[in-house]
Amino acid sequence: MSTRYDVVIVGGGGAGLRAAIAVAEARPDLSIAIISKVYPMRSHTVSAEGGAAAVIRPPDTLDDHAHDTISGGDWLCDQDAVEAFVAEAPGELLRLEHWGCPWSREPDGRIAVRPFGGMRRVRTWFAADKTGFHLLHTLFQTSLRYPSIVRYDEWFVTRLLVDDGRVWGVVAIEVMSGRIDAITAESVILCTGGCGRVYPFTTNANISTGDGLALAYRAGAPLEDMEFVQYHPTGLPFTGILISEAARAEGGWLVNRDGYRYLQDYNLGRPAPGPVLRSMELGPRDRLSQAFVKEVDRGRTTDTPWGPVVHLDLRHLGAEVIEARLPFVRELCRDYEHVDPVRELIPVRPVVHYMMGGVSTDLVGATALDGLYAAGETACVSINGANRLGSNSLPELLVFGARAGAAVAEAAGRHTGPAPAVAAQARDEEHRLESDLLHREGGRERLATIREELRETMEQGVGIYRSGDSTAKAADKLYELRERCRNAAVDDHSRVFNTELVAALELSFLLDVAESIVRCASLREESRGAHQRTDFPARDDERFLAHSQIRRTGDGASTVSYRPVTITRWPPAERVYGR
Amino acid sequence: MADTITLEVARYRPEQEDEPTTQCYEIPMRREWTVLDGLNHVKDRLDGTLSFRWSCRMGICGSCGMTIDGDPVLACETFLTDHHPGPVRVEPLRNFPVIRDLVVELTDFMAKLPHVMPWLVADEPPPDTEYLQKPAEVDEYQQYSMCINCMLCYAACPVYGLERDFLGPALIALAQRYNLDSRDHGDHDRLEILSAPEGIWDCTFVGECSRACPKGVDPAGAIQRYKLEAAKRTVRSLLLPRGRR
Amino acid sequence: MTGYTGLYQRLYRPRVPILWWVRRRSYLLFVLRELSSVFVAWSVVYTLLLVHAVTAGERSYRGFLAWSARPQVLAVNVVALLFVLFHAVTWFALASRAVVVRVRGRRVPGVWIVAANYALWAVASAIVAWVVLR
Numbered sequence: 001m002s003t004r005y006d007v008v009i010v011g012g013g014g015a016g017l018r019a020a021i022a023v024a025e026a027r028p029d030l031s032i033a034i035i036s037k038v039y040p041m042r043s044h045t046v047s048a049e050g051g052a053a054a055v056i057r058p059p060d061t062l063d064d065h066a067h068d069t070i071s072g073g074d075w076l077c078d079q080d081a082v083e084a085f086v087a088e089a090p091g092e093l094l095r096l097e098h099w100g101c102p103w104s105r106e107p108d109g110r111i112a113v114r115p116f117g118g119m120r121r122v123r124t125w126f127a128a129d130k131t132g133f134h135l136l137h138t139l140f141q142t143s144l145r146y147p148s149i150v151r152y153d154e155w156f157v158t159r160l161l162v163d164d165g166r167v168w169g170v171v172a173i174e175v176m177s178g179r180i181d182a183i184t185a186e187s188v189i190l191c192t193g194g195c196g197r198v199y200p201f202t203t204n205a206n207i208s209t210g211d212g213l214a215l216a217y218r219a220g221a222p223l224e225d226m227e228f229v230q231y232h233p234t235g236l237p238f239t240g241i242l243i244s245e246a247a248r249a250e251g252g253w254l255v256n257r258d259g260y261r262y263l264q265d266y267n268l269g270r271p272a273p274g275p276v277l278r279s280m281e282l283g284p285r286d287r288l289s290q291a292f293v294k295e296v297d298r299g300r301t302t303d304t305p306w307g308p309v310v311h312l313d314l315r316h317l318g319a320e321v322i323e324a325r326l327p328f329v330r331e332l333c334r335d336y337e338h339v340d341p342v343r344e345l346i347p348v349r350p351v352v353h354y355m356m357g358g359v360s361t362d363l364v365g366a367t368a369l370d371g372l373y374a375a376g377e378t379a380c381v382s383i384n385g386a387n388r389l390g391s392n393s394l395p396e397l398l399v400f401g402a403r404a405g406a407a408v409a410e411a412a413g414r415h416t417g418p419a420p421a422v423a424a425q426a427r428d429e430e431h432r433l434e435s436d437l438l439h440r441e442g443g444r445e446r447l448a449t450i451r452e453e454l455r456e457t458m459e460q461g462v463g464i465y466r467s468g469d470s471t472a473k474a475a476d477k478l479y480e481l482r483e484r485c486r487n488a489a490v491d492d493h494s495r496v497f498n499t500e501l502v503a504a505l506e507l508s509f510l511l512d513v514a515e516s517i518v519r520c521a522s523l524r525e526e527s528r529g530a531h532q533r534t535d536f537p538a539r540d541d542e543r544f545l546a547h548s549q550i551r552r553t554g555d556g557a558s559t560v561s562y563r564p565v566t567i568t569r570w571p572p573a574e575r576v577y578g579r
Numbered sequence: 580m581a582d583t584i585t586l587e588v589a590r591y592r593p594e595q596e597d598e599p600t601t602q603c604y605e606i607p608m609r610r611e612w613t614v615l616d617g618l619n620h621v622k623d624r625l626d627g628t629l630s631f632r633w634s635c636r637m638g639i640c641g642s643c644g645m646t647i648d649g650d651p652v653l654a655c656e657t658f659l660t661d662h663h664p665g666p667v668r669v670e671p672l673r674n675f676p677v678i679r680d681l682v683v684e685l686t687d688f689m690a691k692l693p694h695v696m697p698w699l700v701a702d703e704p705p706p707d708t709e710y711l712q713k714p715a716e717v718d719e720y721q722q723y724s725m726c727i728n729c730m731l732c733y734a735a736c737p738v739y740g741l742e743r744d745f746l747g748p749a750l751i752a753l754a755q756r757y758n759l760d761s762r763d764h765g766d767h768d769r770l771e772i773l774s775a776p777e778g779i780w781d782c783t784f785v786g787e788c789s790r791a792c793p794k795g796v797d798p799a800g801a802i803q804r805y806k807l808e809a810a811k812r813t814v815r816s817l818l819l820p821r822g823r824r
Numbered sequence: 825m826t827g828y829t830g831l832y833q834r835l836y837r838p839r840v841p842i843l844w845w846v847r848r849r850s851y852l853l854f855v856l857r858e859l860s861s862v863f864v865a866w867s868v869v870y871t872l873l874l875v876h877a878v879t880a881g882e883r884s885y886r887g888f889l890a891w892s893a894r895p896q897v898l899a900v901n902v903v904a905l906l907f908v909l910f911h912a913v914t915w916f917a918l919a920s921r922a923v924v925v926r927v928r929g930r931r932v933p934g935v936w937i938v939a940a941n942y943a944l945w946a947v948a949s950a951i952v953a954w955v956v957l958r
Contacts, residue, residue, distance in 0.1 A: 038632075039685070041728050042640040097709045100699035100760060102717055102724050109711030133639055134724065141697040141753075153689065176678055205634040238611050241637045332637060335656060448623030492628040496593050496834070497679040500627045593834035649847075676835040684835055715929060737851060740840045784918060785854040803922030 002182035002426060004418075005033040005150070007408050008169055009189045010157050010212060012036030013043030014132070015376025015397035015404075016191035017139040018092075022405025024146035030412055033183060035152040035172055037207060037502070040140045044193050044205040045397070048132025049244035049328060051124035052394035054089035056113055060121040062086045069392060070570050072118040072284050073356075073385020074529035075545065076225065079568040081363055081381045085392075085399050092398035093125050101138040102127050104325075114325075115249045116391045118284040118577075120277050124391040129244050129328040135394060152183070156502055157211065159429050160188065160219040160372070161422045167219065167371040168418035171429040175502060178495025180433055182426035184418045187371050187408040190216060190359060191401065194377040195513045197506075199352040200455035203235055203242035212378040214509035216359040217516060221367045222551040224360035224380040224563075226513075227521035228530045230388055231464050233288035235351025237306040239336050243329055243348055245390040247341075248281035250325050253313040254288070255345070256300040262310070266291040269578020273316075279578040286387040286530045287577065289350035293464050304347065311345035318342070350464060354393065356384040356530065357520070360549055360563075365404030371415070375404040382547065385565075386529020437501050443489030447500070450485050451507050457481070458514055462521045467534045471522035478518060482511050516558070520548045523560050541572050584608040584659055585666035586617055588629065591677050599677065602626075603666070608659060614667060615643055615654040618681075631681040638793060641729035645681055646670040651734035651791045672734040685730065691746060694772050695754040700765025716761040723756035723801055725794040732788035732798050744777040748788035748798030751779060755801040774809045782806075856907075857914050863907035870901070916941040 007023050009016045012034045023032050036043065055065050065086040070077045097103055097111065104112045104126050116124040127134040143149055155172045161182065162168070169184030192212030196204025217223055233254070234243040248254070251274055256262045261271045261280065268287060269279035276282065292310060295301050301308035314322060314329075319342045322330055326341075333341050358380035365373040365381075376397040383396060461474025485507060492500035526540035527533050546562035553559055583605045591599040604621045612620075615633055622629050633643040636655045643654040648668050659667065675683035732748040733739050739747050754773055758766040773779055782802045789799040841847075845855040877888035891897060919941050920934030 038634060038640075038642065039689070039728075042634050042642050044635070044640075046640050046727075047635050047637065094709060098699070098701075098705040098762075100757065100762065102721060102760075103709075105712055105714050105717055107714060109713045109716070111709050130639070130725075133727070137724075142699075144693040145698050176684075205640060206636065207634045239636065328639075335638065446623065446627065489627070491626075492630075494592065494594055494628070494679070497630045497682045499622075499630045591836050593836070598836060673838070674840075676837045678835060737840075737844060737854075740844070783854070783858065785850065787848070787850055787854075790850070797921070800921035803918060804924060807922050 002169075002184055002423070003033075004169075005183065005185045006030040006412050007032045007187050007189065008183055008185035009034045009191055010036075010170060010215070011043070011191035011193060011376075011378070012038075012040030012140075012151065012153070013191060013193055013376065013397075014045035014136055014139060014394065015378070015401035016040075016043075016189070017136070017143050018398050018401030019189050019191060019375055019405035019408070020149050021139070021143055021146065022402040023409045024148050026406055026409035027412060028146075028148055030148060030409060032149045033152055033185070034149060035155045035157055035170065035183065037154065037156045037175070037211070039153045040143075040151070041137060042207070043136060044208050045132045045136040045394075047203070047205060047242065048135070048394055049129045049242060050246035050249065051114060051116060051126035051131045051391045052089075052093055052135070052398075053116060053119060053124045053389070053391040054093045054395050055086065055121075055123055056090060056111060056125070060123050064121055065089075065119075065123060067570060068119050068121075068278075069383060069389055070385065071573070071575050072389040073383075073387055074539065074575060075541070075570075075572040076228075076382070076385030076528060076547070076565055078382050078566040079570060080566050081383045083568065084363055084403075085381075085383045085396060088399045088402075089395035092395060092402060096135060096138055096398070099138050099142045102134050104128055114246060115275055115277055115282060116389070117245050117248065117282050117288075118278060118389040119282075119391070122277070124249070126246065128324075129246050129326050132394060156505065157215065158433060158505055159425075160215050161418065161425050162219045162369065163419040163421045163425070165370055166415075166419075167369050168422045170215075171426050173433065173501075175499075176497055178438075178498060180430045182423070184422065186412060186415050186417065187373060189365065189404050189408060190372070190374040190378050191376050191397075192378050194355040195510070196352050196355070198455065198510045198514050198517070199229075199458050200452070201235070201240045201459065202352040203232055203240055204352070209506040209509055210355075210513035211506065211509050212374065213355075213359060213516070214512040216367060216369075216372065216374065217512055217550075217552050219369060219372070220552060221369045221372060222360045222549040223357060223516050224547050224549050225357035225382060225386075225520070226355070226516040226550060227462070227524050227548065228356035228384075228386050229352060229462065229517065230285055230354040230356060230530050231289035231350040232285055232353035233292060233350050234312055234348040235353075236332070236337050237304055237309050237347050237349055240351045241332055241336055242351070242353065243312060243332065243346060244326070245285075247312060247314055247326055247329050249275060250314075250321060251275045251317050252281060253316075254281055254348075255311050255313050256295055257302045257310075258300065260300075262295050262300065263288065263291055266294065267578065283577045284387055284575075285353070285390060289464050290532060292350050302347070307349060309347040309349045312341075312348045313345050314341040315343060315345070354388055356380070356382070356386065356388055357517075360547070361400075363403065364407035365400055366407060373404045373408060375400040380547075386531060437490055437504055438493055438495070438498075440490045443487055445484060445488050447488050447490070447503055447507055450481055450488055451510070454478070454481050454507075454510060454514060458517070462517055465532045465534050466521050468522060468525075469535075471518050474518045475515075475522065478511065478515055482515075485511060516550045519558060520550055520560060524548060545572060582608060584617075584663065586614075586621065587666045587668045588618075588621070588681070589670040590629070590680050591671075593679060608663065610660055612659050613655050614645070614647055614657045614659060614662075614669060617659060617667075618654060618669070629681075630679050639727060641727035644672050644729045644731050644734065646673055646734065651731040653729060653731070653793050656793060672730055674734050674736065674740040675730070683730075687743065688728070688730065688733065688747070688750070691750055695746065695750050696765055696769055697753045697757060699757065699760065699763050700768060701762070702764040710762045712761055719761070720756050720759035723752045723759065723796060726752060726756075726796050727794055729793065731791040731793060735787040735791035737785055737787070738781055738783060742777075742781055745781040746772070746778050748782075748802065749796075751782070751805065752796055752798035752801040755805055758805075770809070770812070773805060779806050779809060853914075857911065860907040860911040863904040864911055866900070866904050867908055870904075912945070916945075
């Protein structure tokens with residue numbers, strides 16, 4: 001069976017909802033389906049805490065925001081994309097305000113802004129420290145106004161339907177019933193978020209398994225800059241729960257086992273009592289996470305059962321500031337770490353947080369495959385380059401979600417279809433799911449064993465620091481895991497809410513994503529932003545001022561090529577912080 | 580502290596059985612583990628067929644609502660140590676049809692959601708800048724904007740258990756969230772649905788919804804406030820001439 | 825097609841047990857509170873009977889007093905008093921949740937509202953006592 005829409009959006013998080021609203025506003029006559037493996041309000045956008053950056057009032061300028069973003073990204077950002085991004089971010093955040101987002105306010109009623117890492121001006125809009133939560137719920141509730149948006153909640157997309165270099169829709173399985181359907185469309189927008197779950201220790205939710213990345217990769221669209229994985233410097237040990245950068249923006253200090261603000265030893269400026277923009281704790285995330293590893297090497301961290309930690313000190317902020325500006329941080333510390341930041345230090349360590357890379361797109365989200373678009377963390381436009389600045393991801397998903405939606409609405413009606421070959425593909429996929437997974441008998445290994453080994457492999461091979469040696473070992477191990485995955489046990493043969501089937505599909509996606517990360521990391525023989533090679537410690541603009549693009553070829557192998565970075569007004573320079 | 584603890588988990592496999600059964604799993608007792616960690620241990624190492632929803636594991640996505648030792652709670656916020664020495668009884672949320680194991684069906688809530696118009700209703704086009712809203716005006720509705728749609732309040736509400744048409748605590752609180760927002764002008768539009776029999780008047784103020792809420796939303800308070808408001812409106816419409824209402 | 829049929833028939837719909845209200849203390853208190861309305865109504869009826877007896881002359885009033893002194897009636901009234909008190913206390917507890925009062929833009933804390941209710945109650949009782957005992 002198949003159902004046809006004008007637009008199918010995979011993923012109901014911030015980018016997907018924003019794209020859907022953009023289509024519905026531009027062309028109310030188009031039918032739109034949002035297919036999401038969880039109810040939209042469960043999407044990982046909900047976990048974003050600190051805020052959303054956009055120039056709000058003088059003395060801040062669009063050029064300042066652009067330069068912060070580009071230098072933060074170690075000059076790997078496409079500058080035309082960044083210029084479009086900073087120009088449209090304020091309008092998007094304002095639109096959220098008009099839709100009811102409860103932004104925190106100044107006493108006179110204007111939008112309040114807070115400082116953030118790597119930003120030279122105070123420009124981060126926030127809703128206490130639950131910005132993503134409020135943004136997602138505002139978008140979701142607003143999307144309910146548009147009758148042309150149909151939702152497929154708890155449907156899992158297993159493959160893109162491609163014919164003759166064009167995407168025609170998806171095959172998806174309704175988790176509740178096990179029903180498998182082809183859902184065809186003239187355009188498909190991938191908004192499936194990131195892939196943090198390819199690592200063992202991550203802030204990302206269980207659902208962040210890189211589904212859209214793998215779907216696009218398998219369909220032949222190139223992934224870009226996959227070697228750039230962001231480690232956030234402050235995650236809670238054991239759980240990996242994020243302690244927002246807002247904690248440092250409000251004035252929190254990072255201290256080592258001696259109570260010493262160690263960042264001063266890593267070319268990030270001198271300590272001052274209050275927060276100083278682009279300095280110390282408000283440096284960029286890549287540099288802070290790398291400083292942590294150096295502290296471990298110097299033996300100045302504290303050992304815990306979950307590895308070495310440093311501490312985040314908020315005590316000097318006082319209960320009032322913490323309660324008003326960081327209530328969620330306090331709640332998380334109390335619940336999961338049994339410490340109260342008003343009186344105690346918070347143990348933290350770097351944790352995988354964000355994928356700078358993604359499905360390679362142009363400025364309106366179009367990928368190399370006709371009819372396929374991507375937006376949000378799934379996409380690489382690229383505005384984040386080698387390291388994303390905190391509070392740029394929320395405006396990114398709004399700006400490029402809206403752009404993709406508008407582009408799709410604009411392009412609608414040019415194709416009649418789908419091609420007949422698509423129906424055959426849908427039947428093949430149904431057959432694969434039926435015979436390979438639902439009726440797999442007597443597998444040898446548990447899915448979880450393979451998944452855990454995969455994650456450990458990634459941490460060892462392509463962590464904060466990597467080398468030719470470590471990536472080669474990881475590549476070998478991935479090959480082995482891929483073989484073993486084919487024979488892993490799927491004990492659950494039920495059609496009704498079979499979460500083991502979903503986990504098996506997700507694991508195969510994770511393996512593809514892992515392969516692209518390891519391959520690109522092994523080939524980039526330089527250190528830039530979040531990609532630090534111990535065997536090539538310097539940035540090499542001569543060879544690598546370029547985006548890596550990995551593409552799967554017909555036989556299951558992959559090729560990597562390089563696309564030059566678009567430079568408009570800011571020639572590559574040294575990244576300077578703390579001065 | 581003992582090395583292990585037992586989870587007594589309600590199972591329901593619709594293709595095999597007509598009603599739920601109980602299955603016991605012995606899991607390691609760890610100080611830092613939540614019930615969700617325990618369930619994941621079961622899923623990953625003991626029994627891959629156990630089904631439950633979860634995602635963020637930090638109490639913000641609202642997926643993992645369950646009945647644990649009789650109380651509606653989020654599994655990711657419920658620590659094994661608080662239920663030591665066990666056994667810990669884990670069941671699906673009450674008052675909902677069960678799809679399978681710990682997974683309940685939420686279509687009723689999702690279908691009712693648009694009825695309370697949970698969006699900003701403006702009576703004129705928005706300004707070029709932001710709407711001004713003082714911190715005190717944000718405080719007016721902020722508490723009611725904290726709902727994560729986890730359904731614990733529905734599971735705690737005996738009225739919803741008996742009366743499926745009841746809008747329920749979270750939806751009325753959500754309507755109040757917009758009604759009390761200084762930018763919104765939709766309170767008149769929401770009056771009809773809220774003051775219908777299935778709206779606020781079905782609530783008999785048991786108050787369990789507010790006790791169950793993991794985010795301090797206080798839906799019971801929202802409903803009582805609205806009852807007072809609706810009553811005032813009725814009196815006003817009876818006493819005042821049409822123009823002054 | 826796949827074997828997708830009749831899922832809705834297969835949903836397990838738990839029935840609410842008749843004794844659901846003994847499952848939790850709060851549910852039990854709630855049901856008792858609902859029940860208390862009967863005794864509130866009885867108190868109203870009893871007061872009306874009293875007023876009627878007073879207006880109908882001394883003999884009628886004495887008859888009413890004799891009837892009221894019967895053990896059964898006394899027992900009912902003691903129970904009724906307890907329930908009415910229970911009703912009043914829970915009602916006042918509720919008031920702070922339903923009423924939002926602002927003084928100079930600041931929200932008055934709930935405890936104050938509850939306290940004000942009790943104060944009004946005390947004043948009303950004092951007035952009634954003064955009228956009756958004068």
